[in-house]
Amino acid sequence: xxxxxxxxxxxxxxxxxxxxxxxxxxxxxxxxxxxxxxxxxxxxxxxxxxxxxxxxxxxxxxxxxxxxxxxxxxxxxxxxxxxxxxxxxxxxxxxxxxx
Amino acid sequence: xxxxxxxxxxxxxxxxxxxxxxxxxxxxxxxxxxxxxxxxxxxxxxxxxxxxxxxxxxxxxxxxxxxxxxxxxxxxxxxxxxxxxxxxxxxxxxxxxxxxxxxxxxxxxxxxxxxxxxxxxxxxxxxxxxxxxxxxxxxxxxxxxxxxxxxxxxxxxxxxxxxxxxxxxxxxxxxxxxxxxxxxxxxxxxxxxxxxxxxxxxxxxxxxxxxxxxxx
Numbered sequence: 001x002x003x004x005x006x007x008x009x010x011x012x013x014x015x016x017x018x019x020x021x022x023x024x025x026x027x028x029x030x031x032x033x034x035x036x037x038x039x040x041x042x043x044x045x046x047x048x049x050x051x052x053x054x055x056x057x058x059x060x061x062x063x064x065x066x067x068x069x070x071x072x073x074x075x076x077x078x079x080x081x082x083x084x085x086x087x088x089x090x091x092x093x094x095x096x097x098x099x
Numbered sequence: 100x101x102x103x104x105x106x107x108x109x110x111x112x113x114x115x116x117x118x119x120x121x122x123x124x125x126x127x128x129x130x131x132x133x134x135x136x137x138x139x140x141x142x143x144x145x146x147x148x149x150x151x152x153x154x155x156x157x158x159x160x161x162x163x164x165x166x167x168x169x170x171x172x173x174x175x176x177x178x179x180x181x182x183x184x185x186x187x188x189x190x191x192x193x194x195x196x197x198x199x200x201x202x203x204x205x206x207x208x209x210x211x212x213x214x215x216x217x218x219x220x221x222x223x224x225x226x227x228x229x230x231x232x233x234x235x236x237x238x239x240x241x242x243x244x245x246x247x248x249x250x251x252x253x254x255x256x257x258x259x260x261x262x263x264x265x266x267x268x269x270x271x272x273x274x275x276x277x278x279x280x281x282x283x284x285x286x287x288x289x290x291x292x293x294x295x296x297x298x299x300x301x302x303x304x305x306x307x308x309x310x311x312x313x314x315x
Contacts, residue, residue: 004256006190009157011252013164013183019245020168028173028219032180035211036164039187042199050194055283058196058275059291062284065206066295070302072211076218077309083222084312 006047013040027082027089031075038068107136107155111162133159153193160186173219177212184208198277 013036020033042061049057083089110132137155163186166179184207191200284292 005153005157006194007256008253009160009190011249011256012161015245015249015252016161016164016168018248019241022241023168026173026224028215028222028224029167029176032167032173032176032215035180035207036167036183039184039207042203043187043190046191046194046196046199049196053274055274055279058199058280059283059288061196061199062202062280063291063295065202066299069206069211070298072214073302073306074309076214077306079218080222080310089222089224 003047003051006043010040010044010047013037013043025090025092027079027091027094028076030091031072031079034075035068035072038064107133107158111158149193153190156186156189156193160190173224174216177215177219180215181208181212184212194275196275198275198280201277 017033017036017040020036021030024030024033042064045057045061045064049055049061079089082094086093088094160183163179163183167176167183170176170179184203188200188203188208191197191203
């Protein structure tokens with residue numbers, strides 16, 4: 001199995017997630033798209049770890065998962081706080097600190 | 100085999116397009132079709148190799164990722180994201196990362212996605228009005244820049260050189276098992292492991308403080 005396939009797959013998934021972050025307005029869906037991007041990077045790490053037969057890439061995936069869990073928890077708490085104040089999760093409405 | 104893959108592609112794209120219509124039966128039909136195709140592939144498993152399975156999983160992963168982005172209902176987005184995470188877990192299995200595949204399913208598809216489902220249900224979100232595509236210049240600029248980004252990534256993957264050598268660490272029959280990964284985590288990456296625990300504590304306290312109605 002060639003490693004390029006997994007690299008291309010990671011690139012495609014990352015691009016889709018990136019487009020999602022830019023295009024969607026719902027804060028929860030934006031967080032989901034960020035998870036999508038993190039997973040694409042995880043896939044790339046695992047592919048390179050397999051190619052180099054190095055466990056370092058897999059250890060890095062482990063830490064990325066940890067950070068993703070922390071990010072999801074804090075992000076969803078922010079969404080809940082925003083919803084409590086504004087009755088919306090639309091990022092277009094959360095524009096108080098906008099330039 | 101290419102013919103079969105093309106057929107699956109046509110059917111899936113058709114189901115994807117039709118599922119935007121209100122008819123409820125079509126996703127179930129598409130799922131049944133996918134099961135039928137999987138059974139067919141299982142019948143011919145001597146003929147199809149790892150490439151076929153990787154292609155099939157990759158196709159499902161890309162389609163589910165697209166559905167996460169496209170579908171207006173956040174609940175459906177969450178469910179397709181879970182499907183996508185399962186596909187990535189299967190990729191981890193193909194890449195000899197058994198332990199990562201297991202924690203992908205348990206932590207990602209289990210814990211984190213439950214959090215997402217919980218929040219979506221709690222807030223009782225309506226479907227959003229439309230995508231944030233903006234006016235003409237923003238949309239065309241996004242399309243051009245996105246295509247350029249994708250082209251750059253494909254170019255980089257096509258023309259990448261040999262990976263620079265670095266200490267590969269343990270490899271061999273135990274590669275990717277919980278034993279190897281745990282051994283590394285508690286020796287060479289001890290500091291990062293402890294830092295991750297502090298990060299998790301901080302995130303937990305932060306989430307509680309943020310979601311709390313009033314402090315004290």
